[in-house]
Amino acid sequence: MNAENQNNLDDEFNDDALNAYADRSKRRPRKTGRHPKQISASNYDFVQKQDDTRTTFNFTYQAARFEEWWLLETLGAFYEHQWIADVLRKVKVGKEASVYLCKSGVGVDEPLLAAKIYRPSSLRSLKNVQEYRLGRLDLDADGHKLWKRADIKAAAKRTAYGEEVRHTSWIAYEYQTMEALFAAGADLPKVYAKEKNAILMQFVGDLESTAPILNSVSLDADEAQALFARMIFNIDLMLAHGCIHGDLSAYNILYWNGALKIIDFPQIVLPESNPSAWKFFQRDVMRVCQYFFAQGVDCDAGKIAADLWTSHGYRTFKQLDPKYLDADDPEDRRAWQER
Numbered sequence: 405m406n407a408e409n410q411n412n413l414d415d416e417f418n419d420d421a422l423n424a425y426a427d428r429s430k431r432r433p434r435k436t437g438r439h440p441k442q443i444s445a446s447n448y449d450f451v452q453k454q455d456d457t458r459t460t461f462n463f464t465y466q467a468a469r470f471e472e473w474w475l476l477e478t479l480g481a482f483y484e485h486q487w488i489a490d491v492l493r494k495v496k497v498g499k500e501a502s503v504y505l506c507k508s509g510v511g512v513d514e515p516l517l518a519a520k521i522y523r524p525s526s527l528r529s530l531k532n533v534q535e536y537r538l539g540r541l542d543l544d545a546d547g548h549k550l551w552k553r554a555d556i557k558a559a560a561k562r563t564a565y566g567e568e569v570r571h572t573s574w575i576a577y578e579y580q581t582m583e584a585l586f587a588a589g590a591d592l593p594k595v596y597a598k599e600k601n602a603i604l605m606q607f608v609g610d611l612e613s614t615a616p617i618l619n620s621v622s623l624d625a626d627e628a629q630a631l632f633a634r635m636i637f638n639i640d641l642m643l644a645h646g647c648i649h650g651d652l653s654a655y656n657i658l659y660w661n662g663a664l665k666i667i668d669f670p671q672i673v674l675p676e677s678n679p680s681a682w683k684f685f686q687r688d689v690m691r692v693c694q695y696f697f698a699q700g701v702d703c704d705a706g707k708i709a710a711d712l713w714t715s716h717g718y719r720t721f722k723q724l725d726p727k728y729l730d731a732d733d734p735e736d737r738r739a740w741q742e743r
């Protein structure tokens with residue numbers, strides 16, 4: 405890596421949010437997503453030495469100084485549990501997260517995995533986060549609905565601890581949704597494990613190249629028609645499983661070996677309980693249709709959205725159920741008053 409690149413990477417990771425996060429998280433990462441295999445003695449060495457040296461997990465990817473610390477902190481537990489054996493390269497710095505290509509640990513049924521690591525400030529970078537959260541009960545790190553009153557209050561009051569609770573819930577929604585939809589037969593990467601700030605999933609691509617986003621791909625007419633039908637199948641399947649993607653477009657669909665994989669699920673919207681669900685659903689369908697229309701597919705987004713939506717028994721006007729609102733949350737109170 406040349407000096408200029410190194411400096412750029414240092415800048416990228418040398419921000420105040422990351423430093424504040426580093427101070428808060430001196431403790432060891434949580435241990436979830438256990439690999440069925442035993443942890444070997446050499447990995448116990450890693451656990452013991454990590455806090456002193458932080459160099460035992462040497463990876464191929466040449467990370468900048470802050471980035472290296474960040475990778476050890478977020479991916480250390482995946483290594484410890486033998487989900488990954490190496491970090492090979494950085495794939496992409498996205499809106500909220502950075503994605504790295506990892507070599508899988510022994511016994512994992514995929515040779516390569518993608519580690520999606522959230523930036524500490526990721527929640528703040530999404531506009532109107534609250535609108536997605538409406539009707540969603542926050543989840544804890546194990547994917548259970550929050551039950552401690554203190555956590556619920558902190559999340560509503562948006563204290564510093566409450567922001568952490570929300571962040572954890574955001575990631576838990578992405579993991580849980582991907583797991584459920586994959587099991588239901590939807591086209592998305594299989595997820596393997598989750599840590600406090602990262603998700604490990606099937607890598608779409610190969611050692612040399614990453615699957616392009618669909619938006620950068622030109623399809624011939626027959627393929628466009630077939631893939632469009634497959635996307636409508638996926639949108640319908642998601643709705644049948646009580647979920648709207650919420651940020652679906654050709655930017656969050658990967659194209660590889662003639663097939664599609666939908667990614668980026670943390671903001672999923674619940675059709676039953678989010679008052680803006682119909683609006684989000686229409687937007688998802690419209691953006692997908694926009695891409696396929698440009699590829700020569702004759703599609704009427706409004707009609708497709710309305711047909712799918714009503715076929716699942718939903719109504720095309722705002723619905724708001726007080727059972728999903730928190731009386732202590734000013735934003736929830738405002739939504740109720742504005743209904």
Ligand SMILES: Nc1ncnc2c1ncn2[C@@H]1O[C@H](COP(=O)(O)OP(=O)(O)O)[C@@H](O)[C@H]1O
Nearest residue numbers: 496498499500501503518593606607608667668
């Ligand atoms: N499983 C994966 N396999 C290959 N590339 C991926 C995978 N997941 C994400 N990416 C790459 O990382 C980028 C950002 O991921 P995404 O989940 O969309 O996060 P963001 O919220 O930051 O947009 C994607 O556009 C894609 O290029």
Ligand SMILES: [Mg+2]
Nearest residue numbers: 498655656668
């Ligand atoms: Mg994305």
